[in-house]
Amino acid sequence: MENIYPQIIGDEESINGKETFKAKSPLTGAVLDANFCDASSEEIDKAASLAEKAFKIFKNISTEKRALFLEKIASLLEENSEQIIEVCMQESALPQARLEGEMGRTCNQLRMFATQICNDDFIPEIEEEVLPERVPPRPHFVRKYIAIGPVVLFGASNFPLAFSVAGGDTASALAAGCPVIAKGHPLHPHTSYLVGKCIQKAAKETNMPNGVFSLLQGKSYKVGEQLLSHTKVKAGAFTGSLNGGKALLKIASNRPEPIPFFAEMGSVNPVIIMSDALQKSYEDISAGLINSCTLDIGQFCTNPGLVILENTNVINEFLNRVKFVTDNTSSGHMLSEDISNSYDAGIKSLSDSGFIDIVAQAKKENIYAEGRPCVLKCEAKYLIKNPDYIEEVFGP
Amino acid sequence: MENIYPQIIGDEESINGKETFKAKSPLTGAVLDANFCDASSEEIDKAASLAEKAFKIFKNISTEKRALFLEKIASLLEENSEQIIEVCMQESALPQARLEGEMGRTCNQLRMFATQICNDDFIPEIEEEVLPERVPPRPHFVRKYIAIGPVVLFGASNFPLAFSVAGGDTASALAAGCPVIAKGHPLHPHTSYLVGKCIQKAAKETNMPNGVFSLLQGKSYKVGEQLLSHTKVKAGAFTGSLNGGKALLKIASNRPEPIPFFAEMGSVNPVIIMSDALQKSYEDISAGLINSCTLDIGQFCTNPGLVILENTNVINEFLNRVKFVTDNTSSGHMLSEDISNSYDAGIKSLSDSGFIDIVAQAKKENIYAEGRPCVLKCEAKYLIKNPDYIEEVFGP
Incomplete structure (x- = not known):
């Protein structure tokens, strides 16, 4: 098919799905040129399997190296900012100044997490004194945070940069040592693709393990449902409506192995x-x-x-x-x-x-x-x- | 009916259910004398409504006063320790020395939370500097923990004291300012009742609001399901099997308003x-x-x-x-x-x-x-x- 933008699966690209879709301009209703596919079950499985493998390496990579990865993503986004914002304006109808501000925020978030994880006291380790004389005796006891595993990210329609493919959830998951599989929002697939390519490139340039990041597109709910149900996925992150978030929370909780699902949902504020x-x-x-x-x-x-x-x-x-x-x-x-x-x-x-x-x-x-x-x-x-x-x- | 032990609902007692049950001695298989009832829908609703009302007062009570309440529970448990342990031995077949140790732990947990909440730094408040010159300007911003609301506690069969009616989950919920509705485990209803009476008495003697604690008994799963589904309940706590915990997690997550469910479940360790x-x-x-x-x-x-x-x-x-x-x-x-x-x-x-x-x-x-x-x-x-x-x- 002409001009199909592929899924990003680790270091590679893939076109395997049957259902194609295009975004529409909210300015005119005109169908935009770029063609996208719903990710296939094979692609979902491949992204999850690669993420699981990458996790074993990524969680043990030093925080300094993970910080370099995050900083590289920010630099590449800035380098490609003009093109990303132009495409994003077409897909979202959000004004240029707003998207420039949002791009700045996105890069700041990535850099903030990069700085944070290099602070010694960022991940507190609680160590309790050995008390052999106590009844019962207290053994050596250490409590610390460990990365949970591959995270599926659901991007928001209304923040196509700062709460989407390279947004705060992605930044925090990568900072913590968790690979990310982003499910691109179908209202801005081209923006997602351009941002995803920056992350893929940053991962390669900073020698991150293959599978630390994937981007799967999908207009059908099924892509997200299958991803969140995958046994190799260990957490979900979401920004969007109350109903969408609750539907996904049910999937996360009703799995044979329930997983945490972090949702920022609608509010009347x-x-x-x-x-x-x-x-x-x-x-x-x-x-x-x-x-x-x-x-x-x-x-x-x-x-x-x-x-x-x-x-x-x-x-x-x-x-x-x-x-x-x-x-x-x-x-x-x-x-x-x-x-x-x-x-x-x-x-x-x-x-x-x-x-x-x-x-x-x-x-x-x-x-x-x-x-x-x-x-x-x-x-x-x-x-x-x-x-x-x-x-x-x-x-x- | 002869000799029915009532539900404890705030300051009062109630016998309203239709289904009665008795515990069995695990030593002999003999049916024990004490008679209990599954809590009725009315009783569940009453306990939840009282807890919601109590919450509005209880969450604003000073931590010093909440600490006195927790300490009073511990003292009353110690005062009644002999009777509680005797009944608990009959219901659980656990040996006396073990239950004495567990009672000590239960009281220690209550006192530990009482001490903790009186420390100034126990509940950190994060306050961010006002930055009116920043683009965008940063307003006055305070982040702090607040109590979530009435908590339903599911007691464990294997720790009838330290992980049951007055166990760690109850201690932490009360310490945080959340009323507790305990669902007594049907294997040790009499133990639950005696412990529940200590909490009820402690609440009265330290002037806690009516409804800060209730104890509902139930042999049928329905009692727990109804409790956890009640709109006025805002969190659940559980210690028990993987299957039991997962079944309750589903209920908590599939409510119109999903609530957090804290479950310590089985493991092969x-x-x-x-x-x-x-x-x-x-x-x-x-x-x-x-x-x-x-x-x-x-x-x-x-x-x-x-x-x-x-x-x-x-x-x-x-x-x-x-x-x-x-x-x-x-x-x-x-x-x-x-x-x-x-x-x-x-x-x-x-x-x-x-x-x-x-x-x-x-x-x-x-x-x-x-x-x-x-x-x-x-x-x-x-x-x-x-x-x-x-x-x-x-x-x-």
């Missing part, structure tokens, strides 16, 4: 505004709040989704101000059409509840994958009675 | 004997090994279940010595008839494998719930090919 503060500076607060809510079209994981405040005498001024700011905010392209549709459905479900009202909504611009800032209000007592409505609606 | 050491002192090693394997009829969680050694020229002397020591070891009463039957079935399954042979087996004494020390051997290559045989067979 509740914000409490104290009445005194509101009284004094409701204009600044409303501007800051709406700015925070709409930053990158509300796709930040720290995006405030629930604001709690008392019904005081400035509440109407505050809400008017919120309405004014929101009316003057533009809508923008979300990460994908599906995400935009979920957002619209979430807003509809809230406003159809009968007790939640729309305060303000930015003008509809009829652009592709539109995310249209919206503020709703509700008396607290109704939400307390209907806690299902206190669920994240991902968006602005 | 592999022991490696180095060839040099064996050469020098195979007599001492064989005596020490068999002593460790048969301590309390092999029902210690640190009981060596798999010994790995090279096939050197002293192997036959070593095995002969092991046989001699084992032949001169008595069998004894296990914790229950079921446990004894499982042990016999486990030995049979190993010796029926075709590649695992019995080296030595103590004389059959035809006592109730007999646990008969047994040593088997196998070439490593067969076990590596058949890893299912490397599973714990609980017993001597």
